[in-house]
Amino acid sequence: MNDSKILEISNLTTYYYTSRGIVRAVDGVTLYVKRGESIAIVGESGSGKSTLAFTIMRLLPDNAQIVNGNIWLYPEKIDLVRLSNDEMRKVRGRRIGMIFQDPMTFLNPVMKVGDQIAEAIMYHHGYTKTEARRKAVELLEKLRIPDAANVASRYPHQLSGGMKQRVIIAIAVSCNPELLIADEPTTALDVTVQAEVLELLRRLIQELGMSLILVTHDLGIVAEICNRVTIMYAGKIVEIGETYSLYRNPKHPYTIGLLNAVPTIHKSSSEVGGIKGNPPDLVNPPTGCRFNPRCPYAFERCIREEPPLIEVNNDRAVACWLVV
């Protein structure tokens, strides 16, 4: 990994417009990703992780709008927020690839999987059909799929969940993107297959020198694969830090709660805690610190004023009045 950035997000704000009101799903997010680095975006369901990922890809539904901020892609420092749809289509796949949560919403059920990978290769590289098909089989072999040529000639419903997710990964990396965004890539898989797919992903991004943004609610899988962790709560980043240091010494009460909820071999079941209460409604989020209704340490200022995300040492930034 080198120190230059591949992506920089500044004050990014994405809202959904609904009959209930405005959902403040991503609200002033600032972060960067270095070349060759893997970062995780972690938070409970509804914290805005997927909205952030889909905002970067500019794949938001019609009722969503990016209302503020920038997403710069380096080295040119192109602002993805301001690209036309045509220009963004070229960035997608060629420079940024995405692995989706559910393979079946992404794969075409009536097309052989090898052809689906080949199609992506042809679109971005202009290879002939025969060359692209050969490349597709090579990619499946790289993803440790036994008898790859045979698998390439099957339809999605003929493959297991783990196999389908490998096909999705093959499509995402087929054009050698510089950055890969993986949104809960293993949630739909059982635990042993999850571990295999994650290991594969880790090896592949290392081999191909890609950067990774891994979106997950599961802090347990992050340590295996990511250099840094970003913790999101109710549309905002509450803590960012290097994985090892953040796990050993979490500073934000929400991060502490999330880590307490991760079962380990050193904890008995009675020691596995959690965070009381539910995430807030983002149409009408709490004033001040959005975590204040659930925070065991909340005091008067937390209800009145929003804590800024402040760097507390070289590798850590935290948004909490107890820390800044």
Ligand code: ATP
């Ligand atoms: P999950 O892990 O469950 O996917 P998440 O952390 O990725 O959760 P998002 O899916 O980004 O969170 O959701 C953030 C907020 O935006 C939630 O309040 C959710 O209900 C809302 N939201 C998501 N998609 C839409 C939509 N299409 N229209 C309106 N609100 C939406």
Ligand code: SF4
């Ligand atoms: Fe808790 Fe206050 Fe810190 Fe928010 S700012 S996490 S409510 S102590």
